[in-house]
Amino acid sequence: xxxxxxxxxxxQTMAVAGVGLASPSLVRAQDALESLKIIVGFPPGGxxxxxxxxxxxxxxxxxxxxxxxxxxxxxxxxxxxxxxxxSPPDGRTLVLTPASTVTVYTDIYKQLSxxxxxxxxxxxxxxxxxxxxxxxxxxxxxxxxxxxxTDWAKANPAKANCGNPGEGSFPHFLTxxxxxxxxxxxxxVPYRGGxxxxxxxxxxxxxxxxxxxxxFLPYTKDNRAxxxxxxxxxxxxxxxDVATFAEQGVKELVVTEWFGxxxxxxTPAAVVSRTSDAIGKxxxxxxxxxxxxxxxxxxxxxxxxxxxxLIKVEAATWGPIIRSTGFKPME
Numbered sequence: 001x002x003x004x005x006x007x008x009x010x011x012q013t014m015a016v017a018g019v020g021l022a023s024p025s026l027v028r029a030q031d032a033l034e035s036l037k038i039i040v041g042f043p044p045g046g047x048x049x050x051x052x053x054x055x056x057x058x059x060x061x062x063x064x065x066x067x068x069x070x071x072x073x074x075x076x077x078x079x080x081x082x083x084x085x086x087s088p089p090d091g092r093t094l095v096l097t098p099a100s101t102v103t104v105y106t107d108i109y110k111q112l113s114x115x116x117x118x119x120x121x122x123x124x125x126x127x128x129x130x131x132x133x134x135x136x137x138x139x140x141x142x143x144x145x146x147x148x149x150t151d152w153a154k155a156n157p158a159k160a161n162c163g164n165p166g167e168g169s170f171p172h173f174l175t176x177x178x179x180x181x182x183x184x185x186x187x188x189v190p191y192r193g194g195x196x197x198x199x200x201x202x203x204x205x206x207x208x209x210x211x212x213x214x215x216f217l218p219y220t221k222d223n224r225a226x227x228x229x230x231x232x233x234x235x236x237x238x239x240x241d242v243a244t245f246a247e248q249g250v251k252e253l254v255v256t257e258w259f260g261x262x263x264x265x266x267t268p269a270a271v272v273s274r275t276s277d278a279i280g281k282x283x284x285x286x287x288x289x290x291x292x293x294x295x296x297x298x299x300x301x302x303x304x305x306x307x308x309x310l311i312k313v314e315a316a317t318w319g320p321i322i323r324s325t326g327f328k329p330m331e
Contacts, residue, residue, distance in 0.1 A: 032061060032062060032065050033063065033065065033092055034066065034092075035066040035067070035092060036056075036063070036064035036068070036092055036093075036094070037068045037093045037094070038068070038095070039072055039094070040052050040069060040072070040095075040097075041074070041076075041078070041079055041097060042080075043071060043073045044071050047127075047212065048097070048098065049069065050291070051096060051127050052096045054288050054292070055096075055279065055283070056068075058283075058285055058287075059279070059282050062278070063275075076105075076169075077098065078101065078109075078113065078114070081113075081114050081119075081120070081262075083095070084120070085113075087264050088264070089264040090267070090271075091263065091268075091271035091274075091275060093263070094275070095120075096126065097259065097262065098257060098258070098260075099260065099314060100168075100169065100257070102116040102120065102262070103116070103314040103318060104168075104170075104318045104322060106319075107318070107323065108168040108322070108329060108330060109330055109331070110329045116315075119265050120262040120263070120265055121263040121265050121267045122272075122305075122311065123261040123263055123272055123275050123276050123304055123307070124260065124261050124275075124304070125258050125259070125300050125301055126260060126283065126299065126300070127292055127299055128257070128258045128297065128298050128300045129213070129256070129257055129296055129298070130212070130232035130236055130255065130257070131170065131210060131213060131230070131231040131255060132228075132230045132236070132239070132242075133146070133149075133208060133209070133228045133230075134201075134208065134216045134219075134220070134225045135149065135207060135208045135209075135228060136201035136206065136207070136209075136225050137201075137202070138204050138206070139207050139226075143226075143228075144226060145248065146182070146229045146243075146248040146249070146250065149208070153184045153185055154185065160184065160208075161186070161188075161206055161208070162175045162186050162188055162189065163188075163191055163197035163200065163201065163206050163209045163210070163211075164188055164191065164211070165190075165191060165193050165194045165197065166192060166193065170255065170257055171210035171211055171212075172188055173321065173327070174253055174255065175188040175210045176327075177250075177325070178210075178245070180325075188210075189206065194209070197209050198211075201225065202219065202224060212257070212296055213227060213230050213296050214295045215296065217238060217294075217296055227242050229248055229250070230242055231253050231255040237293075237298070259297075261275075261279060272304050273304065276303055276304050279301050283299040
């Protein structure tokens with residue numbers, strides 16, 4: 001088997017974006033797509049990009065002889081979905097996107113260029129992750145629990161700021177809900193992504209951050225940051241000694257976010273089903289589990305019907321929560 005490598009985006013050191021032609025002895029031409037494109041609405045190097053590239057490697061050559069990851073960052077992932085909406089419904093183009101773009105964006109933006117319910121065909125989950133609250137050098141070392149952080153915040157209201165990766169993101173709303181539940185003067189500070197917030201927290205310009213818990217792994221290993229709580233139903237496998245928000249009394253903060261794959265709405269059901277099956281098999285590999293773990297994620301697949309049902313439940317759950325915070329939809 002030979003491999004052809006195509007690189008996209010600014011990161012030339014990232015994993016391969018495509019895998020080339022397979023030996024005829026391994027796959028017959030009529031059994032595999034000639035090519036498959038996975039659109040990602042975020043830059044190379046991030047979690048969504050990592051999921052797409054590792055998945056692409058596993059989908060080739062059995063499902064598609066050539067898999068290309070097409071990074072189209074901008075507008076918090078909306079550009080990528082717009083591209084998918086306008087793509088031919090032939091099973092050769094998918095978009096990988098986080099839950100928020102299809103569950104809560106209708107409550108976050110005044111107008112969307114797509115309708116999550118009618119313009120997209122759910123295919124499968126790919127990975128799940130939870131969020132975490134972490135503190136940096138600004139917060140004294142003895143603060144190790146949510147209750148202790150609440151006491152510190154009340155004693156230091158001018159310093160009690162909590163960063164998030166952007167206004168309207170899940171971590172933004174989790175911070176608002178947390179502050180209300182704790183009755184603490186914790187103010188959300190939106191950034192353009194998680195990296196600037198991490199830099200500010202490490203430089204003692206920010207007390208705390210709410211981000212996917214995998215974001216903190218490089219900083220907790222040498223105790224530069226401390227994770228105080230995580231948002232899953234169970235404790236995060238990456239921080240088994242850290243109690244969840246629910247365990248610490250904030251039962252409103254039970255959230256597992258995910259990345260999912262979608263096809264254009266008119267894609268035939270048989271094509272969607274075949275694609276979903278291939279994704280499930282690809283995600284079962286130990287190599288993908290390890291690669292995802294490095295970014296604080298767990299591989300997970302499901303059926304198109306299960307993904308559609310999950311979206312409905314989460315949209316119905318989070319819509320009222322978002323509105324209860326007083327958040328005003330953005331342009």
